[in-house]
Amino acid sequence: MMEIVTSRxxxxxxxxxxxxxxxxxxxxxKGICLVYSLHTTTALIINEAxxxxxxxxxxxxxxxxxxxxxxxxxxxxxxxHAHLRAALLGNSVIIPIEKGGLALGTWQRIxxxxxxxxxxxxxxxxxxxx
Ligand code: ZN
Numbered sequence: 740m741m742e743i744v745t746s747r748x749x750x751x752x753x754x755x756x757x758x759x760x761x762x763x764x765x766x767x768x769k770g771i772c773l774v775y776s777l778h779t780t781t782a783l784i785i786n787e788a789x790x791x792x793x794x795x796x797x798x799x800x801x802x803x804x805x806x807x808x809x810x811x812x813x814x815x816x817x818x819x820h821a822h823l824r825a826a827l828l829g830n831s832v833i834i835p836i837e838k839g840g841l842a843l844g845t846w847q848r849i850x851x852x853x854x855x856x857x858x859x860x861x862x863x864x865x866x867x868x869x
Contacts, residue, residue, distance in 0.1 A: 751850050768869075771833055773831060774834070
């Protein structure tokens with residue numbers, strides 16, 4: 740289990756280093772690592788952690804699912820846009836483990852996306868060896 744405390748309503752957090760440490764401590768040479776968010780208004784993706792690109796991703800989310808666009812769920816807690824964005828992006832990633840570490844490409848980072856913060860968030864991490 741990993742805990743993330745987000746500080747803004749919408750925020751992208753690079754969690755690669757924390758997951759890498761988890762995999763290193765586990766001591767498996769080969770396998771797969773599952774990272775799974777236990778929430779309905781967050782997402783996990785693998786992409787480049789370039790500041791400009793992260794802003795582009797957030798802008799795209801605003802375009803695809805703008806806030807307060809007459810959603811039925813907004814009659815409840817007013818965060819339908821966050822659920823919809825989360826549903827589009829997905830709530831888990833799977834990364835291969837090679838030589839005891841994450842087998843990520845040069846520009847690949849594991850990115851946690853908060854869409855209804857700030858909140859305390861939890862990720863479940865599972866490692867399965869070959
Ligand atoms: Zn809701």
